[in-house]
Amino acid sequence: MTRIDAKFADLRARGKKAFVAYVMAGDPDYATSLEIVKGLPGAGVDIIELGMPFTDPMADGTTIQLAGQRALAGGQTLDLTLKMATELRKTDQTTPIVMMGYYNPIFSRGVDRFLEQAKAAGIDGLIVVDLPPEEDTELCLPAQKAGLNFIRLATPTTDDARLPKVLTNTSGFVYYVSITGITGAAQAQAGDVAPEVARIKAKTDLPVIVGFGIKTPETAASIARVADGAVVGSAIVERIGRGDSPAQVLEFVRGLAEGAHSV
Amino acid sequence: MPDDLINSFMTGPDENGRFGQFGGRFVSETLMPLILSLEAEYEKAKTDPTFWAEMEDLWKHYVGRPSPLYYADRMTKHFGGAKIYLKRDELNHTGAHKINNVLGQIILARRMGKTRIIAETGAGQHGVATATVCAKFGLKCIVYMGAHDVERQAPNVFRMRLLGAEVIPVTSGRGTLKDAMNDALRDWVTNVRDTFYCIGTVAGPHPYPAMVRDFQSIIGKEVRWQLAEQEGEGRLPDTIIAAIGGGSNAMGLFFPFLDDPSVNIIGVEAGGKGVDDRMEHCASLTGGRPGVLHGNRTYLLQDNDGQILEGFSISAGLDYPGIGPEHSWLHDVGRAQYVSITDVEALEAFQLSCKLEGIIPALEPSHALAHVMKIAPTLPADHIIVMNMCGRGDKDIFTVAKHLGFDMKI
Numbered sequence: 001m002t003r004i005d006a007k008f009a010d011l012r013a014r015g016k017k018a019f020v021a022y023v024m025a026g027d028p029d030y031a032t033s034l035e036i037v038k039g040l041p042g043a044g045v046d047i048i049e050l051g052m053p054f055t056d057p058m059a060d061g062t063t064i065q066l067a068g069q070r071a072l073a074g075g076q077t078l079d080l081t082l083k084m085a086t087e088l089r090k091t092d093q094t095t096p097i098v099m100m101g102y103y104n105p106i107f108s109r110g111v112d113r114f115l116e117q118a119k120a121a122g123i124d125g126l127i128v129v130d131l132p133p134e135e136d137t138e139l140c141l142p143a144q145k146a147g148l149n150f151i152r153l154a155t156p157t158t159d160d161a162r163l164p165k166v167l168t169n170t171s172g173f174v175y176y177v178s179i180t181g182i183t184g185a186a187q188a189q190a191g192d193v194a195p196e197v198a199r200i201k202a203k204t205d206l207p208v209i210v211g212f213g214i215k216t217p218e219t220a221a222s223i224a225r226v227a228d229g230a231v232v233g234s235a236i237v238e239r240i241g242r243g244d245s246p247a248q249v250l251e252f253v254r255g256l257a258e259g260a261h262s263v
Numbered sequence: 264m265p266d267d268l269i270n271s272f273m274t275g276p277d278e279n280g281r282f283g284q285f286g287g288r289f290v291s292e293t294l295m296p297l298i299l300s301l302e303a304e305y306e307k308a309k310t311d312p313t314f315w316a317e318m319e320d321l322w323k324h325y326v327g328r329p330s331p332l333y334y335a336d337r338m339t340k341h342f343g344g345a346k347i348y349l350k351r352d353e354l355n356h357t358g359a360h361k362i363n364n365v366l367g368q369i370i371l372a373r374r375m376g377k378t379r380i381i382a383e384t385g386a387g388q389h390g391v392a393t394a395t396v397c398a399k400f401g402l403k404c405i406v407y408m409g410a411h412d413v414e415r416q417a418p419n420v421f422r423m424r425l426l427g428a429e430v431i432p433v434t435s436g437r438g439t440l441k442d443a444m445n446d447a448l449r450d451w452v453t454n455v456r457d458t459f460y461c462i463g464t465v466a467g468p469h470p471y472p473a474m475v476r477d478f479q480s481i482i483g484k485e486v487r488w489q490l491a492e493q494e495g496e497g498r499l500p501d502t503i504i505a506a507i508g509g510g511s512n513a514m515g516l517f518f519p520f521l522d523d524p525s526v527n528i529i530g531v532e533a534g535g536k537g538v539d540d541r542m543e544h545c546a547s548l549t550g551g552r553p554g555v556l557h558g559n560r561t562y563l564l565q566d567n568d569g570q571i572l573e574g575f576s577i578s579a580g581l582d583y584p585g586i587g588p589e590h591s592w593l594h595d596v597g598r599a600q601y602v603s604i605t606d607v608e609a610l611e612a613f614q615l616s617c618k619l620e621g622i623i624p625a626l627e628p629s630h631a632l633a634h635v636m637k638i639a640p641t642l643p644a645d646h647i648i649v650m651n652m653c654g655r656g657d658k659d660i661f662t663v664a665k666h667l668g669f670d671m672k673i
Contacts, residue, residue, distance in 0.1 A: 055571040056441065056556060058448045059291045065435060077568050103289060104555045108569025130289040130555065134279065155293040157455055162296055180293055181453040 003096040003124045004149050004172040007046055008207050008228070018173075018229025019044060019220065019260035020209055021253055022100065024051035024067035025084055026076025027240055033071070034084050036240065039250040041095045044257025048088075049127070049231065052081055052101030059129045061184035063234040066241055078105050078114075082121040089122035098151060098172075100127040103139065111139055115146040125149035125172045133165045140169050149173075154200055156180050163203055173207040174200055176227065181212065184234030188213035194226035217259025224260040232256050272521035272598050275589065280469020280559075283595060285588035288468040290558045293452045302470040304375055309477070314370065318478075321366050325399070326356045328363075328481065332489035332649070337619045338639075345502070345642035347635060349652045350486055350516065353625065359654035360482060360512040361392040361463060367478035369396045372459035379403045379458045383447040385412055385440035385508065386580030386627065387419025388654055389463030394428035404428040407447045410438035412579045419658050437573045440508075440583045444557050464509025465587030468558030472587050479515025486649055487519055494647065502527040502638070505651040506631040507601070508545065508581035510590045512653035521598060530590060531631045533581035534603035535574070545574035546603040547586040548594050561588040577606040577662065578626035580654070608633040610666055613656065625654030626662065 001009075011018055021040055026033050040048050053068040053076050060068070085097050099118065106114045106128070118126070126143055133140075133152070140150040149172030157180060158166050167174065176197060178188035188210065197208050210223045211231030223230040235256070239249050275282040288298060308314040322328040331351045339347045352360040372380060380402050384390030390406040397404035406423055410432040413420050423430050436442035451460045465472045465479070483503075491498055503520060505513035507530045520526040535544035544550060547562040554563035556571055564572040564584035574584045593599040604612075609626060612633035616624045624632060631650050639648060656663070664671045 054569075055436070056445050058445050058557070059293075059452060061449070062435075072570065102555075104563075104565070104571070105569035107555050107560075108565065108567075129291050130558070132288060132290060132292050132295045134288050134295065153292045155291075157293050157296045159296060166292065177293065180455050182449045185453065 002147070002149055002172065003094060004047065007094070007096050008173065011046065017224035017260055017263055018046045018207065018209060019257040020047040020049060020211070020229055020231040021045040021236060022049035022051060022231060022233030023240065024053060024064065024071050024237055025081040026053060026071035026074055027067040027237065028070045029074040030076065030080055032246060034087055035246045036249055037084055037088055038091065039246060040253060041092050043250045043253040044261060045095070045253060046229070047096045047098060049098050049100045049233065050081060050085065052078065052099055052105055054102040054105060057102060059182055061182040061234060063184040063238050063241065067237045070241070078109055082117055085121040085123050096124040097122060098125040098127055099123050101129070103128050103130050106139060111142050115143055115148065118148060119146055123148065125151050127151045127153070127175060129153065133168065136169055144169065144171060151175055153177050156196065160199070163200065167204045170206065173209050173228070174204060175231070176200060176208055176210045178210050178212045183212060186213050187215070188219060188223055190222040190226050193223060197227045217255045220256050220259035221262050225263040230260045273518065275592065276469060276473050282589045282592035284553070285560050285591040286469055286472055287560050288558065289555050289560065290468045291452060293455060297455055298468050300375070301371070304371055305470050305474050308371060308374065317370055318367060322363070322481065326362050326366070327354065329485045329489065330354050332486055332493065334493065335620050341619055342636065342639040344640040344644065345638070345646040345648045346644065347639060348490065348647065348649045349622070350482060350649060351652055352482060352512065353652045353655035357388070357392045357395050358657065359388040359392065359625065360479060360515060361389040362395065363481055363515065364463070364475045364478040364511060365389070365392040365396045365461060367474070368459070368461045369400060369402070372461070373400065375459065377457060377459035379405070379454060380461050381405045381407065381447050381450050381458055382461045382463060383407045383440065383443040384463060385409070385443070385582055386578065386625070387412070387416040387423070387658060388580060390428070390430070391419050391422050391426070393461050394423040394426035397428065398426045405450065406430050407433050407443040407450070409440060409443045410434045412439055415662055416579055416658055417661070439573065440579070441571065441573070448557070464511040465514045465589060466509045466557060466559055466561065466585060472559065472589055475511050476514040476518055476589060479511050480518045482512065482515035482651060483517065483519035486516065490647070490649065499523055499526055500649040501525070501646045502529060502648045504529045504531060504631050504635055504648060506531045506581065506627045506653065507586060507590060508533065508583045508627065509585070510587040512651050514587060514589060516651045517599060528599040529634065530599055530601045531634045532601060532603045533576035533578055533630055534605040535576045537605055538603050542572055543575040544603065545576045545581050545583060547584060548591065548601040549603045551584070553591065556585055559588045561585050561591045562594070577609065577666065578630065580625070580627040581630065602634055604630040604633040610663065612636055613663060622652065623656040624652055625656045626659045628653050
């Protein structure tokens, strides 16, 4: 049982939905970013998504693109992102950490070496946007073997014929992308999302978490009502980007978590 | 060198879209179903005579194919070595080889019922070709172009707008071709249901590299029979040379000759200010290492942490930190040789072509020509070089004037 599995078992036992928060590692600099990350569990975050900055984030909107650029300009590296996880693990042994990003920095490091380092740093799962099931031998299968969850994205274009392929080899949870589009774009609609979540849940026992287009505590609540949890990324990153203090950012996160937990 | 089909260099990619370790389908899940349906549609079209009949009709009557294979006699005499032929793809409608591929993709898009076409462009040649074919078929066309390129390729920007396309300047990154491709992918993922992404080079997720190569292969196929017509039945070129950014004109010339062991194949990358550790160049094969970007694994300019570096070249069309995956494979298996040429060398070749042959070349093929200048004098008179003159230089005269210190203000 991974930390992710344990977290969902605990949430289920308490009748609660999951609140997942995304931040870009190293944004705007290592120290500030670490302070925010360390504060996330206390603000009600159930699972932390730690963004790995990349020069060419093809599935991300402007907000997360700029966050990646700030982090890289601030000297963030893959080593420092792993170090952030190591630091968090000194004070928190239960909050799952999922690294999210693109494949090239991992491929460049070497898959085996990366998995060993991620495991040692206390990482629990990976979301790699540009690795569909067709490329499972690259990282998905080695990651599962190393004991890390490989969390897959399902999207509105994933039809019934394709869904089983997407669910095979997925572990931890399924991340349903609420819109066809990039991060930080259109507002997610619970009415559109509900049947899609039901469609996925009919085919898997894994929890289904919904992300993209969730910006407010109200939307977090409406989405959590129809799924196993909600992810917020761009709305948090935007506040970091405009220079809010870690305390202000965490206060905003607390509101979102309360929204998701209110149902 | 292979002498049977089992060892052929022409069978790639495999069913996973791989050329050896290169290629693949590294895209987000949203795009994956569309990529698979595109592959199915292309596989169907490939063996459909009506598809090729439509292509051939348009190539002949709209593009002006076949493009001439021209014996450059003054250039040959000037170097006093190998016999130099130029494949005149700069004479195509829209002034470059790009339209060969665009026609194929737009016909496919129409078959798939897509009504909105998006494209990325560097030098603007692919954007102009896409805007042109969209105008011809009455399709909506949106072209993403790096803001830096919008500035240095102003004539092509105006051309696209005249043709009814919307040109969107891309300001992310350094505002060049790589960034334009990122934004085109973001558009595609957002408008996946009605939009067709018309990629301009032999890169991107499978099936694009193979599909674009197949459409561009008309270049090499024509060279085969044209050379035989001029030099005698069965005569093959001894060396074929083309410039490489993503590598579509080169793949189009090379592919039909891959299994002819006597043909020496040379790709010319943009060396910018020189291929050294300052990395002010676009020579992915000479100065990069394998990585994953824009849907495929290929050689990339990147730092130690896997972050992609910006390329540098005087030529907007070559200014890309990657290269088509089939080139990476041909490089690794040693079937083709890849060299680099600097901005300064390309400018010299540009001027020489104007003065000796009355042909104003684009800066992209000027790189290939600069390598011809290097090797032609060292080769015997019965050695035949065929170089792909893949684009004309009208779009580049402002850039060249600036570098030569000529004031264009009247």
